[in-house]
Amino acid sequence: MSGRDGFGRLVHAEWTKLRTVRGWVIGLVVAAFLTVGFGMLGPMGSQIACDHVNDAPTHSCHMSGPPKDATGQEVDDQSTFVHRTLTGDGSITARLTAFDGLYSPDGGGPADATSPTAGMTSGLQPWSKAGILVKDGTATGSAYAAVLATGTHGVRMQYDYTHDTAGPNVAVTSGAPRWLRLTRAGDTLTGYESADGATWTEIGTADLANLPQSVQVGVFATSPDFAVVKSSFGGSSTNTGPSLATGTFDQIAVTGQTAGDWTVPAIGSAAAADGGPGALQGPEAVAGAVPSGTGGFTVTGTGDIAPSAPGEGAGKTPESSLAGTFGGLIAVIVVAALTMTSEYRRGLIRTSLAASPRRGRLLAAKAVVLGGVSFVVGLVAAAIAVPAVTAVEHSKRLYVYYASTQTEIRMVVGTAALLAVSAVFALAVATIVRRGAAAVAAVIVAIILPYILAVASVLPAGAAQWLARVTPAAAFAVQQTVTAWPQVSASYTPTNGYFPLSPWAGLGVLCLYAAVAYAVAHRLLHRRDA
Amino acid sequence: MTTGTTDPPPAIAVQALRKRFGATAALDGMSFDVAAGKVTGFVGPNGAGKSTTMRVILGLDTPDEGRALIGGVPYSKLRRPLGHIGALLDAAALQPGRSARNHLLWLAHSQGLGAKRVDEVVAASGLASAIKRKAGGYSLGMRQRLGIAAAMLGDPPVVMLDEPFNGLDPEGIFWIRGYLKALAAEGRAVLVSSHLMSELEGCADHLVVVGRGRVIADTGVAELIARSSGGRVVLRTGARAEATTALAEAGGTVAVTGPDTLTVDGLSSEAAVRILNANGVPFAELSAHRASLEEAYMDLTRDSVEFRAATTQTSTPTSTPTSTSGEVA
Structure with a gap:
C-alpha cells in the first residue's frame, strides 16, 4: 500500500x-x-384475502395494481370522453361554458340507485378536470395531450400523465367561459387557451413520439376522489369519497381529416360496463355525456387522468x-x-x-x-x-x-x-x-x-x-x-x-x-x- | 551513530518542559538529554513526571512550555515515527479481541512495514508460540514483551520504555535487562523509566533522577557509585594496631568495625595495599567497598532538597522514593 x-x-x-x-x-x-x-x-406477514373470486383457486388471485402507461408508470385513466377520430394533422377547439361538481364530504358514496347523487355536496375538487383531449385511442394508459380547466389550479396543459404545464390561473364559470385549443402537427401537439376565442395564448407543447396517424379527439370531464386527511399525534385518519365534475362545452370544432360521428358515452354506460356489484350506486351511475345546445355536450365524469400515487394499502x-x-x-x-x-x-x-x-x-x-x-x-x-x-x-x-x-x-x-x-x-x-x-x-x-x-x-x-x-x-x-405529483392530491x-x-x-x-x-x-x- | 564528526543532536533532548494539570505542576522545568549507545535510567517516584515527559516526547501531550526533540526533530515532524523511536508506554493498551500478531501487523502497516518484519520482532520477543492468541488473554509479562516487540518494529535508533519491569517475574526482569543492554551495545539510545532503582541495577549506564517534575541528578552510574562509595576500603587483619597506625599516617580515616575488621576512608584500595606492604603489615583480605546503586540513590535523594522535605515529613530518613509519592503526586 x-x-x-x-x-x-x-x-x-x-x-x-x-x-x-x-x-x-x-x-x-x-x-x-x-x-x-x-x-x-x-x-x-402479509396475506391477501381472496374470498369471493367465483370459487376460483386462490393462486389466481393477484393484486392487480393500477394500469400503466407506456413507460410502466402506474396511472389513473378514467374520464368521460366524447370523441371522434382525427387522422393526420389538425386541431380541436372548444369553449367550456360551465364547470361544476359534486362530492361526498362524509366519505360515503351515493345513497341509492334511484338517486345516486343524493347526499352529495356541490363543488369541484382542486384537480377536477374538464377540457379537450387528443388521445391515442381510448385504451387505458394510452398517450394523450390535453388542455383543461381545473377546480382550483387554473387552465393547464397536460400530457402523458406525468407532464403538467400551468396556463393562466383563472376559474372557469358560466359567467367567464374559456376557449381551449389543441393542434397536432406530426408528433407535436400545441395547447392554447383564450378568453374570447379571438386572442390565443400558447400554454405549451407536447412531443408525443409514436403517436399514430389516427387519434381520438374530443371533450372530457373527470374528478378525483375527495379526500381530507386529519393528522394528529397517534396517527392520521383519511376521509375520502367519490366526486363528479360536469363540464359544458359548445363551439366544438375539429379541423383536419375526421371520420365518423361523435362517440358519446351514455349516462351510466361506464357503470354498466364495469358490472361489478354496487356499480349502479357509485358515481359512475351518473357519469356520461349528453348533447347540449347546438353541437355541444354536457360531460359528467369521475376518476382522473394522472399518474397514480401509491397510497396506503x-x-x-x-x-x-x-x-x-x-x-x-x-x-x-x-x-x-x-x-x-x-x-x-x-x-x-x-x-x-x-x-x-x-x-x-x-x-x-x-x-x-x-x-x-x-x-x-x-x-x-x-x-x-x-x-x-x-x-x-x-x-x-x-x-x-x-x-x-x-x-x-x-x-x-x-x-x-x-x-x-x-x-x-x-x-x-x-x-x-x-x-x-x-x-x-x-x-x-x-x-x-x-x-x-x-x-x-x-x-x-x-x-x-x-x-x-x-x-x-x-x-x-x-x-x-x-x-409526489403536484397535479395529484x-x-x-x-x-x-x-x-x-x-x-x-x-x-x-x-x-x-x-x-x-x-x-x-x-x-x-x-x-x-x- | 555513537560518535559523529560534527556533534550529532542527542537521541532525545528534553528542554525545559513545563506542564500543569489543574493546580498540579506535573512538569516543572524538566530538562535532560539521552545519549546513544547507553541505557539511561529514568528514575523517580510515582508522580514525578516520568510518564508525562514520555508522552510529551511522543507528541501525545502538549507541554505548556519547552519542547522535546528526537534526533533534533519534534515528534510531530517525523514521517515514519516508529523508524525513529520505538516506545512502550502502557503494555495493557491492547484490543483484547485482536490477536497479538494482528496488533503488531496493523502497527507495521501504519509504518509501511510488512508481515516479515512482524515475524522478526516476534522471534526476538520470545512470544512466537503465543502470538496467534488474543491479546486479551495475555499475562502482564507477555504484554510487556509484546509492547517491546511493537517498539522494535521500526528498528529504531531510540527506544523508550515506561516501567517495563512492572509485573515481570525474575526471569522476565533478567530478560529485559539483557535485552536493553544488547540494544545499547548496538548503538541505540535506550531510555527506561522505573520508580525502583533496584530494577535498573546492572542495566543502566546513565541515570536521570527526577522528582516533582524536574531533574534532581543527571549522572553516569559509575560516577554516582564511585561518589557514593567514596574510596572506602574494608580490611581484615590480625595486626589491627599496626595497620591502623600505618594507614592513619598515610592520611586515611580508620574505624574499627569488628574484632579483626577495619574500615578505611580516604584511601583507594591500591594505596592501602601499597602502604600495608611498605610497612610490612600482614592482612587477610582487603576489598574496596562498592556502594549498591540503591545506596547511591539513597545518598543522592537524601541530599536532594526536593526529597528532604518529603523525608522529614514522613520521618523516615532512609525511606524509599516510593514512600514520597504521596507528596509529589
Whole structure:
C-alpha cells in the first residue's frame, strides 16, 4: 500500500485493525443480514384475502395494481370522453361554458340507485378536470395531450400523465367561459387557451413520439376522489369519497381529416360496463355525456387522468424492500463508534497517535475505511434486499409499484451512501464523546429515532415533515421511489413514503451533520492530550 | 551513530518542559538529554513526571512550555515515527479481541512495514508460540514483551520504555535487562523509566533522577557509585594496631568495625595495599567497598532538597522514593 505521503499506509493499518477484531466483522455482516431480514418481515406477514373470486383457486388471485402507461408508470385513466377520430394533422377547439361538481364530504358514496347523487355536496375538487383531449385511442394508459380547466389550479396543459404545464390561473364559470385549443402537427401537439376565442395564448407543447396517424379527439370531464386527511399525534385518519365534475362545452370544432360521428358515452354506460356489484350506486351511475345546445355536450365524469400515487394499502412501493435499512444502520453505527471508543477505553489511541502523529490523518484514515466498508456492506445488502424482498412480495401476490432501473440503482447506491455517511458520523461523534454507549446512543437518537417517528405514523404530518427535513433522518429520502405529483392530491407524508426533500438533498442533510461532527472531532483530536 | 564528526543532536533532548494539570505542576522545568549507545535510567517516584515527559516526547501531550526533540526533530515532524523511536508506554493498551500478531501487523502497516518484519520482532520477543492468541488473554509479562516487540518494529535508533519491569517475574526482569543492554551495545539510545532503582541495577549506564517534575541528578552510574562509595576500603587483619597506625599516617580515616575488621576512608584500595606492604603489615583480605546503586540513590535523594522535605515529613530518613509519592503526586 502506498499513498500520498503515507496516507495509504494509515488506511491499510486501519483496515487491518477493523478486520482483525472478530466482533466488528460479525457486526458488519449482521448489518447486511438485518437490512435484508427486516425488509422480509413486511411481506412475510402479509396475506391477501381472496374470498369471493367465483370459487376460483386462490393462486389466481393477484393484486392487480393500477394500469400503466407506456413507460410502466402506474396511472389513473378514467374520464368521460366524447370523441371522434382525427387522422393526420389538425386541431380541436372548444369553449367550456360551465364547470361544476359534486362530492361526498362524509366519505360515503351515493345513497341509492334511484338517486345516486343524493347526499352529495356541490363543488369541484382542486384537480377536477374538464377540457379537450387528443388521445391515442381510448385504451387505458394510452398517450394523450390535453388542455383543461381545473377546480382550483387554473387552465393547464397536460400530457402523458406525468407532464403538467400551468396556463393562466383563472376559474372557469358560466359567467367567464374559456376557449381551449389543441393542434397536432406530426408528433407535436400545441395547447392554447383564450378568453374570447379571438386572442390565443400558447400554454405549451407536447412531443408525443409514436403517436399514430389516427387519434381520438374530443371533450372530457373527470374528478378525483375527495379526500381530507386529519393528522394528529397517534396517527392520521383519511376521509375520502367519490366526486363528479360536469363540464359544458359548445363551439366544438375539429379541423383536419375526421371520420365518423361523435362517440358519446351514455349516462351510466361506464357503470354498466364495469358490472361489478354496487356499480349502479357509485358515481359512475351518473357519469356520461349528453348533447347540449347546438353541437355541444354536457360531460359528467369521475376518476382522473394522472399518474397514480401509491397510497396506503394499494400495493408495495419499491423502497419497501429496503425497510430493514434502519436495522443494518444500527449495527453499522455500533461498529463505527466502537472502533474509536475502544481505542480510548484501552489506551490504544496513544499507540495509534504515536504511529501517526499527524492526527487529522488518523481520523481521515478511519473515516475512509469505515465509510468504504459500510458503503460496500450497504451496497451488497441493498442489492440483495431489493430483488429478494420484491420476490417475496410477488410470491405473496402483492402488487409492487414501478420504478425505473435508474431509480432502483439510485435507491441501492443511496442506501450504501446512507450507511457510509452514517458510519463517518458515528466515528466523529465517538471521537468527540470518547465513550461507546454515549456515542451509539447519540447517533441513534439523531438518525434512527426521527426516522421511526417520521414514518411510523405517530406524529402529525407537519411534525413528521419537519423531522424528515431537518434531522439526519432526512437522508432516508434517498430511498424514495414514489413521486409526489403536484397535479395529484394525495397524502404526501413520510409515513406514506414521501419525504419533503429530494433524494440527494436529503442525503446532503446527513452529510452536513456528519461534516460538522467531523470538523469538531478533528479539532478536538488535535487539541486534546491523548 | 555513537560518535559523529560534527556533534550529532542527542537521541532525545528534553528542554525545559513545563506542564500543569489543574493546580498540579506535573512538569516543572524538566530538562535532560539521552545519549546513544547507553541505557539511561529514568528514575523517580510515582508522580514525578516520568510518564508525562514520555508522552510529551511522543507528541501525545502538549507541554505548556519547552519542547522535546528526537534526533533534533519534534515528534510531530517525523514521517515514519516508529523508524525513529520505538516506545512502550502502557503494555495493557491492547484490543483484547485482536490477536497479538494482528496488533503488531496493523502497527507495521501504519509504518509501511510488512508481515516479515512482524515475524522478526516476534522471534526476538520470545512470544512466537503465543502470538496467534488474543491479546486479551495475555499475562502482564507477555504484554510487556509484546509492547517491546511493537517498539522494535521500526528498528529504531531510540527506544523508550515506561516501567517495563512492572509485573515481570525474575526471569522476565533478567530478560529485559539483557535485552536493553544488547540494544545499547548496538548503538541505540535506550531510555527506561522505573520508580525502583533496584530494577535498573546492572542495566543502566546513565541515570536521570527526577522528582516533582524536574531533574534532581543527571549522572553516569559509575560516577554516582564511585561518589557514593567514596574510596572506602574494608580490611581484615590480625595486626589491627599496626595497620591502623600505618594507614592513619598515610592520611586515611580508620574505624574499627569488628574484632579483626577495619574500615578505611580516604584511601583507594591500591594505596592501602601499597602502604600495608611498605610497612610490612600482614592482612587477610582487603576489598574496596562498592556502594549498591540503591545506596547511591539513597545518598543522592537524601541530599536532594526536593526529597528532604518529603523525608522529614514522613520521618523516615532512609525511606524509599516510593514512600514520597504521596507528596509529589
